[in-house]
Amino acid sequence: MLAKIDSYGLSGxxxxxxxxxxxxxQGLPAYDVVGLPDxxxxxxxxxVHSAIKNSLMQFPKHKIIVNLAPANTKxxxxxxxxxxxxxxxxxxxxxxxxxASKYVYLGELGLDGSIKxxxxxxxILISAKEKGYTNFVVPAANEKEASYITGINVYAISxxxxxxxxxxxxxxxxxxxNNVWSVDHVYGYEDFSRVKGQxxxxxxxxxxxSGGHNILMAGPPGTGKTMIARxxxxxxxxxxxxxxxxITKIHSVAGVLDAEKGVVTSRPFRSPHHTATNVALIGGGxxxxxxxxxxxxxxxxxxxxxxxxxxxxxxxLRQPLEDGVVTVSRAAGTYQYPANFMLxxxxxxxxxxxxxxxxxxxxxxxxxxxxxxxxxxxxxLDRIDIKVDVDRVKFIDLKExxxxxxxxxxxxxxxAARKIQQQRFAxxxxxxxxxMTxxxxxxYCKLDEQSEQILKAAFDKFKMSARGYTRILKVxxxxxxxxxxxxxxxxxxLEAISYRNIDKVQI
Amino acid sequence: MYTKSELAILALDYQDxxxxxxxxIVFNVQNLEEIFDKKNxxxxxxxxxxxEISFLTEMPIEQIEKLVLSDLDKFxxxxxxxxxxxxxxxxxxxxxxxxxxxxxxxxxxxxxxKIGVVGTRKPTTYGKDxxxxxxxxxxxxxxxxxxxxxYGIDACCAEATLNAGGKHIAVLAGGLDNIYxxxxxxxxxxxxxxxxxLVSEYRPFVRPKQYxxxxxxxxxxxxxxxLLVVEAxxxxxxxxxxxxxxxxxxxxxxxxxNIFSPQSAGTNELINEIPDCFTISTEQILNRLNIEPKxxxxxxxxxxxxxxxxxxxxxxxxxxxxxxIAEQINAPANAVASELSMLEIMxxxxxxxxxxxxxxx
Numbered sequence: 001m002l003a004k005i006d007s008y009g010l011s012g013x014x015x016x017x018x019x020x021x022x023x024x025x026q027g028l029p030a031y032d033v034v035g036l037p038d039x040x041x042x043x044x045x046x047x048v049h050s051a052i053k054n055s056l057m058q059f060p061k062h063k064i065i066v067n068l069a070p071a072n073t074k075x076x077x078x079x080x081x082x083x084x085x086x087x088x089x090x091x092x093x094x095x096x097x098x099x100a101s102k103y104v105y106l107g108e109l110g111l112d113g114s115i116k117x118x119x120x121x122x123x124i125l126i127s128a129k130e131k132g133y134t135n136f137v138v139p140a141a142n143e144k145e146a147s148y149i150t151g152i153n154v155y156a157i158s159x160x161x162x163x164x165x166x167x168x169x170x171x172x173x174x175x176x177x178n179n180v181w182s183v184d185h186v187y188g189y190e191d192f193s194r195v196k197g198q199x200x201x202x203x204x205x206x207x208x209x210s211g212g213h214n215i216l217m218a219g220p221p222g223t224g225k226t227m228i229a230r231x232x233x234x235x236x237x238x239x240x241x242x243x244x245x246x247i248t249k250i251h252s253v254a255g256v257l258d259a260e261k262g263v264v265t266s267r268p269f270r271s272p273h274h275t276a277t278n279v280a281l282i283g284g285g286x287x288x289x290x291x292x293x294x295x296x297x298x299x300x301x302x303x304x305x306x307x308x309x310x311x312x313x314x315x316x317l318r319q320p321l322e323d324g325v326v327t328v329s330r331a332a333g334t335y336q337y338p339a340n341f342m343l344x345x346x347x348x349x350x351x352x353x354x355x356x357x358x359x360x361x362x363x364x365x366x367x368x369x370x371x372x373x374x375x376x377x378x379x380x381l382d383r384i385d386i387k388v389d390v391d392r393v394k395f396i397d398l399k400e401x402x403x404x405x406x407x408x409x410x411x412x413x414x415x416a417a418r419k420i421q422q423q424r425f426a427x428x429x430x431x432x433x434x435x436m437t438x439x440x441x442x443x444y445c446k447l448d449e450q451s452e453q454i455l456k457a458a459f460d461k462f463k464m465s466a467r468g469y470t471r472i473l474k475v476x477x478x479x480x481x482x483x484x485x486x487x488x489x490x491x492x493x494l495e496a497i498s499y500r501n502i503d504k505v506q507i
Numbered sequence: 508m509y510t511k512s513e514l515a516i517l518a519l520d521y522q523d524x525x526x527x528x529x530x531x532i533v534f535n536v537q538n539l540e541e542i543f544d545k546k547n548x549x550x551x552x553x554x555x556x557x558x559e560i561s562f563l564t565e566m567p568i569e570q571i572e573k574l575v576l577s578d579l580d581k582f583x584x585x586x587x588x589x590x591x592x593x594x595x596x597x598x599x600x601x602x603x604x605x606x607x608x609x610x611x612x613x614x615x616x617x618x619x620x621k622i623g624v625v626g627t628r629k630p631t632t633y634g635k636d637x638x639x640x641x642x643x644x645x646x647x648x649x650x651x652x653x654x655x656x657x658y659g660i661d662a663c664c665a666e667a668t669l670n671a672g673g674k675h676i677a678v679l680a681g682g683l684d685n686i687y688x689x690x691x692x693x694x695x696x697x698x699x700x701x702x703x704x705l706v707s708e709y710r711p712f713v714r715p716k717q718y719x720x721x722x723x724x725x726x727x728x729x730x731x732x733x734l735l736v737v738e739a740x741x742x743x744x745x746x747x748x749x750x751x752x753x754x755x756x757x758x759x760x761x762x763x764x765n766i767f768s769p770q771s772a773g774t775n776e777l778i779n780e781i782p783d784c785f786t787i788s789t790e791q792i793l794n795r796l797n798i799e800p801k802x803x804x805x806x807x808x809x810x811x812x813x814x815x816x817x818x819x820x821x822x823x824x825x826x827x828x829x830x831x832i833a834e835q836i837n838a839p840a841n842a843v844a845s846e847l848s849m850l851e852i853m854x855x856x857x858x859x860x861x862x863x864x865x866x867x868x
Contacts, residue, residue, distance in 0.1 A: 197830050198830065199829070199830050199833055199840040200829040200830060200833075200840055200844065200862055202840070203840040203841060203844070219861060220861075349860060349861075355629075355860065361769055362629060366628060366629075366658050366688065370690065388862070389829075389860065389861050389862035390861075390862070391828060391861035391862055391863070454849070454852065457852045458848070458852050461851075461852055461854075479841070490845075491841075491842070491845040492845075494844070494845035494846070494848040494849050495841050495844045495845040495848065497848040497852070498844040498845070498847060498848040498851075499844075
């Protein structure tokens, strides 16, 4: 007999339907899978076989053909195990075919018949819902993740035999309840109140986060650059549900989603080690998985000691920084993953870290310093709007019992500035000042005469490039927003100039 | 353009003949033109190999001239040899005078009054301030500055000279076709366009080596009427330049420094060892060289805001970190940042590494 059961596959972050057809014919026992299955799908034979047997059902001793349609796309991963098993059971009339075909099945099978969780449940459900599918059977372990989609019936079941009982009607199962999503107000990994002194850097960070500007901290080791970077998630604006879904999709596909939570509730903070390869950072590889830049989507990507990263890796950041997406190419086609993040980078002034320091001597040769600084290419520097120097805090300052502002207080100001930008850019794809188009810069960053003069003087004195000029305008706009000012005036421009980035790396 | 005697030295240098051999020939041959004459072959065998002699005697002199001068013309280089009329007098009497000086730019500067400004390649903020202050003031007094275009103090001096509208001479340790260090290539071009001069003892395509740097220092000192040492480590190339200065009988001026700073260990030592070189003002230099100081300009502080004036006052005691400034003035970070930017644009202060600020002199 012939049975047709629905499952779903993922291409990047978009799901597409897969029809699992099973035909059982007379002949010597055989089992073949067609439809461009990959290795794990081919191996499903053994899993399905044992799972069916150990669920006290019959594995047909005939010629079994499994077809995964459409025939011209590669099928990957073990998520179709359940659908294949159901289809076989339906084809061998061990379950009611008409009842079974009402659902979309997702799940990997264990040899004992248990249903194991799969990646990408959320993006699959979202895509399937869009196409009009409303009834799903998913692994019990994925229940949390699936609970955030409204308007569909999801049955989270833990064993194959339970699914059979469900389809045959011998036991009743309820669809899972929807969960209400809420933001997690955990203030990042560190709180700004624990950072003593460093007022210039904190101020720069507040501006960077408010306007979504990429920021570079330069200074010797041990000056608190990493600690300050870890404070950033605590002052980022609260996630919206839509953003959370977007981020959860990516994390689910990459397999880093916390199954307990099932959804992302705060902005991601990713800090890949500098031995990270191109693939790890940008994405790709055999499974075309999203890379760190996509995992940081909607959050922060922290590159500690940026010159230590391989040149090719740093160059590969250009596309995501420019477009907010990464294109991952494979033989079968290209996927696009979103990669809109805030870049926080740190660097030492030289390989030994002491160049320019008051108390410690630099042991590097000029050649070493020059080589080290050259590793940060011009085009990457170009996309960093704010640069701030960090130096050691005197011991006295560390000991003093001054109260520093908490992240919560800083976040209030950031939120207010972000709100202004939300209203300003409503209806456009732009969400923050850093991403303004040249049209928008012309419209929103008009300068009064005094500011014009100051900016021109700075342009000449510091030999800025045109790009440097626009960066200052954007940062000045954010500074004015933080003050609640509609018009940019000279003090905003002057402060923005103090965070100017170096156009050319110089000693 | 060049006399036969001048051409003789250039032709010797062109063949990469060692400095010592060229010296021997120049000091032992009465009439240098004669090295082109075939009948002097036997005599020349005392100094040169057969191949080298053939180059000089076998070809017609026009052809030798063409070969030797082609690279020089290509780069716009003028050569002044030991045999030339305009060979600087100040170099004639030093130990090991250079046999050739390859020049790009304003050759007339060789006859002017010059002060060498040298120091460490990794100066502190203090060192840079000192170099800038002295360079600007020396320029104002009408002097030409001369240095080695290295990183650090040398480059500081060149920049400060250009900013003050003065003229600078840079003596390089390699051929003038490819400036070393390449970071200072733009600076070298500016030096030429502003009426300055690039000098080298080495013809085009000769790369700098460790010994050429030391050799170059004797020319920096040799061309100067006096040498100002700004910052130097304990055993440094700068100290060797100071030694040349003393041996050549020039005036030595050394600026003292922080006793804890390694970059002042050398300069403080020099002050201890050499009598009368302690220098803390340009007036002292001008006095020792018998030059009239010009009237000092009045800098008006009238345009500064209240906050700006407070900051300037704080910085007169030395450089300060951003956080310290903010604390002392008791102003929020953004106000301090704006004001510091303004002062920087006006040229009243400098921003240094690590977010430190210092007064510009």
